[in-house]
Amino acid sequence: MTPPSLLAILTTDLVAMTRGRSVSADAQSWRTQGVGWVPANISLDPFGAIASPNPYGAAGDMRLLPDLDTEVHLTGIPGRPDLHFVLADITALDGTPWQCCPRSILRAALADLAAAGFQLDVSFEQEFSLPGDAPAHPPFSLQAHRTAEPFLSDLFAALDEAGTDPETILAEYGAQQFEVTTGPTHALAAADRAVVIREVARDLAAATGRRISFAPKLTPDGIGNGVHIHLSLRDATGHPVTYDPTQPGNLTAEAAAFAAGLVRHMAALCAFTAPSPVSYLRLTPHHWSAAYACIGERNREAAVRICPLPASARDPARSFNFEYRPADATANPHLALAVLVRAGLAGLRDKLPLPPLVNTDPADMTAAERAALGIVRLPDSLPSALAALKADAEVSGWFTPLFLETYFGLKKHEEALSAGDSATALCHRYSAAY
Ligand code: GLU
Ligand code: MG
Numbered sequence: 001m002t003p004p005s006l007l008a009i010l011t012t013d014l015v016a017m018t019r020g021r022s023v024s025a026d027a028q029s030w031r032t033q034g035v036g037w038v039p040a041n042i043s044l045d046p047f048g049a050i051a052s053p054n055p056y057g058a059a060g061d062m063r064l065l066p067d068l069d070t071e072v073h074l075t076g077i078p079g080r081p082d083l084h085f086v087l088a089d090i091t092a093l094d095g096t097p098w099q100c101c102p103r104s105i106l107r108a109a110l111a112d113l114a115a116a117g118f119q120l121d122v123s124f125e126q127e128f129s130l131p132g133d134a135p136a137h138p139p140f141s142l143q144a145h146r147t148a149e150p151f152l153s154d155l156f157a158a159l160d161e162a163g164t165d166p167e168t169i170l171a172e173y174g175a176q177q178f179e180v181t182t183g184p185t186h187a188l189a190a191a192d193r194a195v196v197i198r199e200v201a202r203d204l205a206a207a208t209g210r211r212i213s214f215a216p217k218l219t220p221d222g223i224g225n226g227v228h229i230h231l232s233l234r235d236a237t238g239h240p241v242t243y244d245p246t247q248p249g250n251l252t253a254e255a256a257a258f259a260a261g262l263v264r265h266m267a268a269l270c271a272f273t274a275p276s277p278v279s280y281l282r283l284t285p286h287h288w289s290a291a292y293a294c295i296g297e298r299n300r301e302a303a304v305r306i307c308p309l310p311a312s313a314r315d316p317a318r319s320f321n322f323e324y325r326p327a328d329a330t331a332n333p334h335l336a337l338a339v340l341v342r343a344g345l346a347g348l349r350d351k352l353p354l355p356p357l358v359n360t361d362p363a364d365m366t367a368a369e370r371a372a373l374g375i376v377r378l379p380d381s382l383p384s385a386l387a388a389l390k391a392d393a394e395v396s397g398w399f400t401p402l403f404l405e406t407y408f409g410l411k412k413h414e415e416a417l418s419a420g421d422s423a424t425a426l427c428h429r430y431s432a433a434y
Contacts, residue, residue: 008085009035009064012102012195014410015046015276016332016434020064025084034065037090042100043410046276046330046433051413055405062098064088070192072162074200077207083200087192099400102334103191109341109398110187116345118241118254119234122190124333125323126197127172127179127225128214130205131431136175144171148178151210155180158200164193174223184230184321187337194227194333214329215434216274216282220423224282224289227328229273229340230307232321233258243320249297249306249357250320256354259295259304259322261347262340263355266293266303266326267388268395270379272339275411276330277418278430280381283326285363290325292362294355294375300325301361303378326378329434342398382415 009030010020021035039062043054070087077083090101097104113120130148137144145152152169159166165183172179180201182193198214205212217224232242233255242255251259262269274283285291288300296302306322313319327336356373365375379385386408389395396404418426 005082005084009066009088010085011037011064011088011090012332012334013042013044014102014332014335014407015044015414016330017044017046018195018199020088030066031068034063034088034091037062037064042406045410045414045417047417047429051410054409055402061093063091063093063095065091065095072196074158074161077203080203080207083203087195100403100406102332102338106188106191106334106338109338113341113345114236116348117236118348119236119238120187120341121184121232121234122187122337123182123184123230124190124194125179125181125228125230126194126214126329127177127227128201128212129174129218129225130176130178131211131213131218132176134176139173140171151204151208152178155201155204158204159197162196162200164196172223177223177225184232187341191333191337198329213431213434215427215431216279216328216330217427218431219427220281224287225328226282226289226325227331228323228325229327229337230321230323231340240317243317248354249295251306251354254348255322257347257350257352258344259347260352260355261343261345262304262324263293263295264347264352265343265392265395267376267379267385268392269339269343270326271385271389273324273327273331273336274385275382276430277382277415278426279328279330280379281423281427282328283378286361291378292370292375293378294358294362294373296358299359301363302358330430339395339398343395346394382411386411
C-alpha cells in the first residue's frame with residue numbers, strides 16, 4: 001500500500017515564519033474548507049514562543065483557507081518526499097478574511113489600489129548566505145559561484161519548477177553571499193513567490209546538508225542580506241504608466257507621486273519592512289542598504305532607487321521600475337508590500353511631487369545639505385521604527401486596533417528577547433532562525 005502523500009497548507013506570519021498543517025494530498029475537503037488554525041499563532045515570535053500578553057490567549061478558532069492558484073509541487077529533492085504545499089489566507093470560520101492575516105491585508109490594499117485605477121507589477125530580489133567552510137573567493141566571481149554548486153543550479157531549477165520565474169542567480173559581494181532575482185508579476189503573486197523562494201531554498205539546503213540564511217546580517221561586520229522590492233505601475237487597462245522619458249527620473253506623474261508616498265512614510269514603513277532588532281545592524285550608512293529616506297537614480301544608497309534601463313531595452317515602458325531597498329527577510333513579504341501599496345496610494349491621493357533626486361550618498365552630505373533636500377535618517381533601531389509607526393497617524397490608520405495591539409505586543413516582546421545581547425549574539429540568533 002502506498003502511503004498518502006502530504007500537502008502542507010501554509011501561512012506566513014508577522015515574523016515571516018511560514019507555518020501550517022499538512023493533509024493527505026488525495027483528500028478533497030481541504031480544498032474548500034481549509035484546515036483549523038489558532039489565533040494566538042499570529043503572536044508567535046521567530047524563536048518558537050507566543051508573545052505574552054497577546055490579545056488571544058487560548059480562545060478562538062480560525063481556518064487556513066488555501067488559494068489553489070499558489071500550489072507548488074516539487075519532486076526530486078534528494079532524500080525527501082515531494083515538497084508539496086499551497087499558500088492560504090487566515091479566515092474566520094465563515095470564510096471571511098481575518099484582520100490580522102498578512103495575505104488578506106495585501107489583498108485589501110491591492111483592491112484599494114485597483115479602485116484608484118492602478119495595478120502593480122512587482123519582483124522581490126532576495127539575498128542570502130550559504131555559510132560554511134568554502135574557501136573565500138572574490139566577490140561576484142565565477143569561482144565564488146562554482147563553490148556553491150550544484151546547489152545554485154539545483155535551486156534555479158527548483159524555482160523554475162515551482163513557477164517563480166527565476167531570472168538571475170549570482171554570487172554577491174559578501175563572503176558566501178548570493179542573490180536570486182525573478183521576473184515581475186502581479187503584486188499578490190510576487191509576495192507569494194518571495195515566500196516560495198525562501199521555503200524552496202531552505203528545503204533544498206536542508207536536503208543537501210547546507211546551511212542557508214536569509215537573515216539581514218550574519219555577523220555585525222559582514223555584508224547585509226537585503227530584500228529589494230521592485231515596483232512598476234499599470235493603469236486599470238494594464239497599460240504601463242511608470243516610464244516617461246521627458247520627466248525628471250523618467251517617472252510619470254503617477255509613479256512620482258507613488259514613490260513620494262513611500263519616501264514620506266518611510267520611517268513608519270520600516271516597522272514592517274525592517275521589523276526585527278537585527279534589521280538595524282543592516283540599515284546603516286555606506287552599506288548600500290539605504291539609511292536615509294530619499295529617492296535617487298542609479299544610487300544604491302537611496303532608499304528608493306530608480307533602476308536604469310539599457311539603451312537596448314525592447315519594451316522600456318514595461319520594464320522600467322523603481323526599487324524599495326530598506327526591506328529584509330525578517331519582514332513578511334505580503335505585509336511589507338501592503339504598506340508600500342498604501343503609502344504609494346497616499347502619495348497618489350495627495351498628488352505628491354517627485355522629491356529631489358539624490359544621486360550621491362546622503363551620508364557624505366552635511367546635515368545642512370540633507371536638511372535642504374528634506375532627507376531624513378531612517379530609524380536606527382526597532383524601538384525607533386515602532387515609535388515612528390505610532391507617530392504616523394496615516395500609517396497606523398491602515399490597520400485595525402486588534403492588529404496594532406497584536407503587532408506592537410509581538411514586536412516589543414521580540415525586542416525584549418534580545419535586550420542585552422551583543423551584536424554578535426543578535427546575528428547568531430537571527431541567522432539561525434532565518
Ligand atoms: N547587500 C545590500 C543590501 O543589504 C545590497 C547590495 C545590492 O545593491 O545588491 O541591501
Ligand atoms: Mg544584491
